[in-house]
Amino acid sequence: MTDKILIAFKSIGKNKNRNFLTMLGIIIGIASVICILAIGDGFAHTVTKGMGNHNTRNKVVIMYQPTTEDNTDGGFTNNDEAVLEKIPGVEHVKLTSSVVEAGAKAQYKTKNVTMSLNKQPKHLKLVKGNYFQMSGASNGVYISEDLAHKLFKKNVLNRLISIDGTVFVVQGIYHISDINYRPDAYVSKTVFKQLFANQISKDEARLSVGPKANKKWIGKRAVKQMKKMGEQKNIGTYEVSNPDQVSKQFTKILNDITYFIAFIAGISLLIAGIGVMNVMYITVSERRKEIGIRRAFGATSNDIRNQFLIESVVLCVIGGVIGIIFGYLLVAIINAFLPFKAVITAYALILSLSVSTAVGLIFGFIPSNKAAKSELVGLLKEE
């Protein structure tokens, strides 16, 4: 087999220019397949990684939805928690909030402003001041430029402001860009927990269940119980939140993208394939003498067919490999512009090589067959 591949390489090498031009179609086709797959895979990777944060494997999540828009206070109570914990199969219940920020009123001198606030993140870029993790009881606050302007009309540090009646010292000011959402102010973790967290309504109940539990049944049962006994059943509704649905939707979008790519790639590779077929026809008719000689010295028509098929496949695989390299370069360039990182997976490489091989086989078959079926005496009259 290796010697047959070597023969193919040699024959291809004899018409470098012509064969390179033929390969161009494959190179472009495969490079675009690599690129688009990399973007798709990178996107999928980012999305699924983001979802991995709230692991839902052994959890059933019940959501509380207030009936009216402006009433956001409703949610689960400690009594509800106790009810849910009694459902068979449920090991543990944790009440959380889908809204992580607290709302508050800030006051400076005579100015009153409503604002959102949260516990401070690990890192934050400031336009003024130094950022550090504040100790538990610290009364420092980091505020946005917006809020600073509303309160003081400029960026100044160390002013005292009152948030819901507690006094805080402005430690730093940060900028909110259009892309990254941030609340108006950050306070230390402990302070947030002590003063503000309890005012966030618990509109999620996370039920930890055993690995063998019937999640569907538990979800239905929990919703039924809450509708009957939930303390705030009159001002809101309960339902099972299904995080799978979100990923299903993403998968569907991704699938659509994939089909679109397959369509584009299919067309470019079809055109490339016709090029391959054309060049193989030319090769076969140029080498009638060679075919005749090989047949006279023992080559079967299968040997001849295989020789040209191998040549066609080698041609396409060379194109595919160059296309992959080209694709790598393109992906590197694209990554400079993407908000997420496009990744080339082993699957994409295997797919590219299989597609190249398939193009070689499919479009090389008819010309190779023509070579194999030619009448021997006629071939030997060829010079």
Next chain:
Amino acid sequence: MLKVTNIGKTYGKFTALKNINLEVADGEFLAIMGPSGSGKSTLINILGLLDQSYTGEYLLKNKNYKTVSDNFLSRIRGDQLGFVFQNFKLLTTYNVYENIEIPLIYSKKEQNNKRELVEDVIEKVGLKGKEKNRPSELSGGQQQRVAIARAIVNHPNLVIADEPTGALDSKTSKEIMDIFTKLNQDGTTIIMVTHDSEVAEYAMRTVYIRDGRLYNDEKSVKKS
């Protein structure tokens, strides 16, 4: 070696061969003579299993190959026959070694070292040192030696040569015929087409073709 009974061949309405009867013994060296267009190549194409569309019966080593599969025919051609074609028929993009190697690529014979076989035969035809040369870098006589080496590298029982000296001067022709004589002495059966009676002298026996008919001596050709 072979026995031909009443073979005929037509190209449309044109009769290229008619009523050919011929027997060639093992180890014989036969020359076929005749004017251009008389049907010499047509006949040896049939004898060499290159052309299967003929009427009559042809037995090679007592076997009729008329109805065997194409693959099987290829096997017989590669392992039992060796061809030297009218005008060398070398692959111009391959070097001497690669040209000679071709029959071994497809051979199903138990072979020892293929490289040795090629080197042996290169030595036999006197082309040592030219292994890497392309045909275009060789003289006509050297190219014919390559063609002969390729024909005998797989040790065939029967070598069929179509005008092996047609394009060569008399000195080179003599050298080529010496190779054939030696080959025949080593036991290979040879059938050779030529229109040079001096070359035909090297053969044990000569038959004549005229207008698709075979005659066993020159006189009978003239009589008819």
